[in-house]
Amino acid sequence: MKVLSLTANVPGFYRRETDALAELGVERTTLEVPGDPEAGRSIRDYLRFVPEVLAESARDYDLVHANYGLTAPAALAQSRLPVVLSLWGSDLLGAFGWLSRTCARRADEVVVMSEEMAAELDRETHIVAHGVSLDQFRPAPRTEARAAVGWSHDARHVLFPYAPDREVKDFPRAGRVVETARERVDAPVELHSLGDADHDQMPNYMNAADALLLTSRWEGLPNSVKEALCCNLPVVATDVGDVRERLRGVSPSFVGDSDAGLAAALAEILADPRRSNGRESVADLRVERTAARLTAVYERALGRDSASRRVPGTAAGRRTGETAPDAPMVRTVESPPYQKEES
Template structure:
């Protein structure tokens, strides 16, 4: 089939490290279909200029368009602005191409704009939802009906967690059109390794317990909760270290708070790292922590388990679906005291790496893409009779 994927969740020269999960999934899907990924680039990012090289893909093709919208106001108009931006810049080519299916990845504004485009081109479409597109965006009064309409009009809605699948059904999507499809892990890249060798490669102490955070540095990901919880860990593990791998607006606040707490010498702000450098950080660590306030199913949890790491995370979104007690600990979101205790306890606990790896083995990209392929093929055919 000829498929056009439309999303903001894909790496570009303006954001090279964005959404590695979609890069991995879409490039694998393109082994079976003629797949073009058209990426919405925020006009502010475009003005700032490229930050690196675009992704190197083996099978998929990529293009982009600039997403223009009124900043700070009019969020309820972003679906229309997304569609208008796309049509103004790429409309002629989109009308010439003979696509079989449109595939939107993200609920708002991407799915809302894609629904409009599908009506314009008279094409079926599928939507994949990820987390805060339904957990947050769909809670806004003027956005919720737009998202609900876009999902109800899709031939299929793919949710990366059962919790999100439930939210799609709450928005009125028929049960038989909602599909649960967890993301996968590249086991050739993410696997256990020699901890001492990984620490030497990163210049980290060989004998200090290491807690690792990987992700965007923003408040909703719980990184500020983690820095506040870390002194409780040091009270029981005085040599422990905390490493943040990622970039974002909260980076400055993290550095400042580490200084204020007197723990700056125990905190490493490693900055953004390419996806292929994450395994060595996971192999160097003793556990991964992701204390998010809301989530779908973050791939970093699956990748950490594939490296044999236990995970301390929050009981939000789809995380409880993939993180059993033998692979990690769940705590309430925003509960810094519970987080500190769980981290300290987890560093003392004897974990079974074999059981963690067995859990991680349930999430494979090959299985994921085979199921996705079936969903998309079924969705491109004639609509089912009521």
């Protein structure tokens, strides 16, 4: 299977996912939106993307996979191939949610990261959270990790694994929570933001920290939380996306809405630092399973397309006003692992 994958950036989890798909026989060619992702892309960059996608999609591909809502218009501009749309979180729950909702109605299949995101769409979806490499993210001795990243062995370290200027992550709130917790801990407390960190070094940061602090205003299921769980790093988080469900049974961890509650939980963890049992909760999020589920979604898009070609302006190969009897408006909690039939 040959997939043309459109994306606004190529984060670490995406690269691992591409490798895992290749193991299943899915060749994913990535086309990235032009412009500088660090400086922020303009409307002109996304307009320039459309003819690039039209030209590339005319080549030998089976389908187009739009990763992140802002790439969806370019995917839907072509009418030859079925379209799978993956929404990552802020593209649906943030300022451009209206665009993602509009495009989701026209895509053949839609993938979301959480139940919260699925509830935002009035159509069938597949909940397939981004996978994590349990080989890359695994517990390691704290002293060795701190030496690797250059952190003090005497302080308590709180990890905020995002750039401080990402508004949705709410770094100012993280600062307030840490400042309040600091007053209750009999040791120096340092807050680290990692907007420019090499993702390959992230396991060292996870193992060097005493807690991960997530103060986001909205999310799907953050990759940083999954990676922290793989490393048994305690998580203190706002109640966004599927974080509460993912942290159920994980100790120590905390999910809450108030600054006071977040600070109290963080102070308790920092006062007596220890690792969590988080790794036990992420076996179902292995990148290999994610790739299998995505492959099943691809196969579904191709199977549906073989019966009826998608008409521009409609969803899932059906003309406006028609309802396929075998496609009820339900939300798919999890796509089943893809298995090839025995020949």
